[in-house]
Amino acid sequence: MATPEDLVELGRIVSAYGVRGMIKVQPHSAQESILLNVNEWWLARLSRSGVQQEPHRLVRVSRVREHAGSIVAQLEGCDDRDQAEALKGTSVFVSRAGFPSASDDEFYWVDLIGCSVFSTADSSGPVLLGLVREVSDNGAHAVLHIDRQGLDEQGKVAFLTDDKGRVKEILVPFVQAHVPFVDIQQKRIETDWPADF
Template identity: 50%
Template sequence: MSDSASNGAPVGNSLPQDLVEIGRVLGAYGVKGWVKIQPYSADAAALLTARQWWLKAPVPPGKSGALSHPQITRVVSAKKHGSAVVAQLAVIPDRDRAEASKGYTIWVPRASFPKADPDEFYWVDLVGCRVMGVDGEGNSALIGQVMEVSDNGAHGLLHVARAEDDGQGGLALLLNEKGRTQEVLVPFVEAHVHNVDLSKKLLESNWPVDL
């Protein structure tokens, strides 16, 4: 898959340092080369407003690092289609190329995201935040750190890796008996997460620490 200055998309090896993965190509849409995108967030504003996307091919099994350099393309048009987004891209001229792009991931610079409303947050900004909950006595206590945010169809879910303070200002992740990170799912809704301070990378909730 390639693009060139002739279709309005600059090409080069220099990548923005703040690229964020925000969606995945599901396949072709229609017969004119449009593609159907599954956004990773219920709010697809970043997909709809960015004029350029970076497309990254899936890496074949056993080929770590191969075909992993994102390719920039101009977004000719993009619009909501139910829970998905459909788009016409300069780099994809026909249905065959659209079908061949299935599985590609879509990346845009974080700096290009529209400004969020005061009570709204981009999920990418929640990753890495500490999550506080309450212990059995109702006191604030650390649950862990957000590793991922997903959508269960009704609201966001924080995938929190259990952790404890390492005594040096950082966190030490807690592992289970199989050596895997212990995970807690915390609903990202106002009833449970009552304070979000992105400047401190801190979320405060009433979620039980020992659940």
């Protein structure tokens, strides 16, 4: 089977679990429900810098459940603790096309990355804040990490940088009170967060 082009890394195998070949996976985000609801995972080893060290390989999940903030799973063909331990450090990917449908008011973080964010705080109309680079969880809610954008001297949209040449960042709480509008199809998010915050 060809490797899907829409793979999303959702976690990493951290250890064997028990003596019958089960593995323990630490999910990367609060959306571990994907790993619980998809029975085909793709595994690959990544270097510390995130460079893929081997081709993805498809594995089928025969059992999976939550366990103390992590996921434990039985993979077909992984029948003993030694086989499970050999998978330690391997990243777990799932095809985005295989994600369960999200409800109308929920979004997968991977879909928010790359969206343009506009501030509606100014009465003169929406102002471009930038692009979502990352989404994190601060314990209470998700946070959008937005790389700031604005118009350059030629009037073209460009990333804004600080004195050291780093792209400026703005953090926006991803809660209904501040982010009332998300259109994944149009890759557009609107927030009441001020542009000059």
